[in-house]
Amino acid sequence: MSVNCTDCGGNIDLPQDAEIGEIIECPDCGLEYVVTELENGLLTLKELALKGEDWGE
Amino acid sequence: MVDLAILYDRSESDELGIRLTAEEKEIELEYIPFYKIAFGFNKNKFTFQSTGKDYSQVIKDCKVVLNRGQSKNRRIFAASIMEGLNKEVVNPLNVETICQSKIRSLLKFMEKGINIPKTVYVPCNVKEEMASGEYIDNTNTIIRLVENQLVKNIVIKPDAGTHGRSVSLAKNSEDLMKILNQLQTDITNPSGVVAQELIPKWFYDLRIIVSKEKNKKAFCEPTALVRGGFKEFRTNTFLGNMVFHVNLPENVKKQAEKCGKALANDSEAWLIALDAMPNIDSKTYVNENELKQKFTELQEPFEEVLKVKADPNKKSDFVKYSKNVEKAYLKYKSNEAYAYIQEVVSKTLHKTSDKVVFHEGNSCPEFWEQTRIIAGINVAEPLLACAKSLLDR
Numbered sequence: 001m002s003v004n005c006t007d008c009g010g011n012i013d014l015p016q017d018a019e020i021g022e023i024i025e026c027p028d029c030g031l032e033y034v035v036t037e038l039e040n041g042l043l044t045l046k047e048l049a050l051k052g053e054d055w056g057e
Numbered sequence: 058m059v060d061l062a063i064l065y066d067r068s069e070s071d072e073l074g075i076r077l078t079a080e081e082k083e084i085e086l087e088y089i090p091f092y093k094i095a096f097g098f099n100k101n102k103f104t105f106q107s108t109g110k111d112y113s114q115v116i117k118d119c120k121v122v123l124n125r126g127q128s129k130n131r132r133i134f135a136a137s138i139m140e141g142l143n144k145e146v147v148n149p150l151n152v153e154t155i156c157q158s159k160i161r162s163l164l165k166f167m168e169k170g171i172n173i174p175k176t177v178y179v180p181c182n183v184k185e186e187m188a189s190g191e192y193i194d195n196t197n198t199i200i201r202l203v204e205n206q207l208v209k210n211i212v213i214k215p216d217a218g219t220h221g222r223s224v225s226l227a228k229n230s231e232d233l234m235k236i237l238n239q240l241q242t243d244i245t246n247p248s249g250v251v252a253q254e255l256i257p258k259w260f261y262d263l264r265i266i267v268s269k270e271k272n273k274k275a276f277c278e279p280t281a282l283v284r285g286g287f288k289e290f291r292t293n294t295f296l297g298n299m300v301f302h303v304n305l306p307e308n309v310k311k312q313a314e315k316c317g318k319a320l321a322n323d324s325e326a327w328l329i330a331l332d333a334m335p336n337i338d339s340k341t342y343v344n345e346n347e348l349k350q351k352f353t354e355l356q357e358p359f360e361e362v363l364k365v366k367a368d369p370n371k372k373s374d375f376v377k378y379s380k381n382v383e384k385a386y387l388k389y390k391s392n393e394a395y396a397y398i399q400e401v402v403s404k405t406l407h408k409t410s411d412k413v414v415f416h417e418g419n420s421c422p423e424f425w426e427q428t429r430i431i432a433g434i435n436v437a438e439p440l441l442a443c444a445k446s447l448l449d450r
Contacts, residue, residue: 010109027109029094030107046369
């Protein structure tokens with residue numbers, strides 16, 4: 001399964017043996033995603049939230 | 058080959074908003090990551106690569122870069138690198154460097170005779186490490202130095218902080234002692250202590266957008282975002298304060314343009330969000346209890362807005378998120394309590410416009426939700442216009 005990176009549009013492949021909670025980086029820009037589980041049991045990627053210096057308006 | 062690029066470490070709604078706006082205007086915008094990449098350089102060449110992609114050609118081809126790094130320090134590195142590679146950057150390095158520091162910004166305002174809060178800077182740190190490894194405590198000396206110049210209600214703030222973090226109010230010497238004892242020397246406050254008089258802004262402050270395209274004059278947007286509330290003296294929206302809009306008086310716009318030019322020096326194109334405060338004396342112009350009641354009435358519609366803003370899928374379906382958040386904000390804005398508070402802001406600002414105080418500039422403002430929807434300013438538009446103006450050499 002693959003997902004498009006929300007920042008650069010690059011292709012991120014989700015390995016077949018990926019585990020929930022595993023952190024996977026977009027190979028094109030390095031943005032981190034965490035493997036999560038959908039309601040139907042399938043795995044997907046969710047962007048990892050980091051504590052940044054600036055966020056929120 | 059694309060002339061314009063946007064650079065960021067990670068996108069928030071503002072960066073996605075810039076990209077969406079560019080798409081709507083049929084402006085091609087390349088993307089340059091600035092996080093897990095390696096910028097390698099020696100005498101005549103450079104490379105710019107992630108583990109999976111080489112961006113070197115993208116950078117060679119582009120002429121103008123919109124610098125939207127999330128972190129002040131990363132933006133300074135990005136601007137340095139891009140200017141080192143002979144690119145035009147919005148905002149340029151000198152603007153980023155000045156805006157990074159409250160003291161540097163205030164000095165620029167002072168040079169131009171702009172109203173600023175009285176500020177005291179003490180270069181020494183509260184605790185300094187001795188050669189022995191022990192620490193000397195300078196708290197009492199710093200208190201004496203500050204209190205020689207500021208009487209009561211002293212605001213202590215980090216020189217390079219954001220979002221109201223670590224901004225504290227000392228009502229007396231005891232408070233000042235407690236605040237200084239907790240003050241850290243870190244990336245947001247690298248050296249010394251910044252103290253300011255408390256400006257009686259009543260319950261609100263202003264976020265004013267000023268910009269300049271190449272070969273044009275500085276321009277202040279006629280409407281400002283108002284951040285307000287009675288929770289505490291800090292009015293940052295990050296802290297949960299509400300937002301309104303106000304049409305700026307002419308003299309405030311002129312001062313704002315002067316501020317922008319002061320921070321930008323002779324840079325050809327720039328966009329800065331200025332933070333300013335009204336200076337309202339003890340005459341409050343309306344019954345304050347009634348005003349507070351209106352804030353209470355607005356609480357529920359504002360909480361609905363915050364729920365929409367917290368959408369965990371906002372980035373993956375950004376167009377849908379943008380429509381939902383617009384709907385929520387417009388519902389909040391149509392509330393009678395909003396109109397009441399907005400009218401109070403407008404009247405008091407116009408009555409006290411000659412006393413408005415400017416205190417800092419933000420070189421990479423957030424804008425997609427509140428500034429865009431409430432103040433009606435899609436900052437992506439002047440940003441892209443600034444960038445495009447630099448292409449027309």
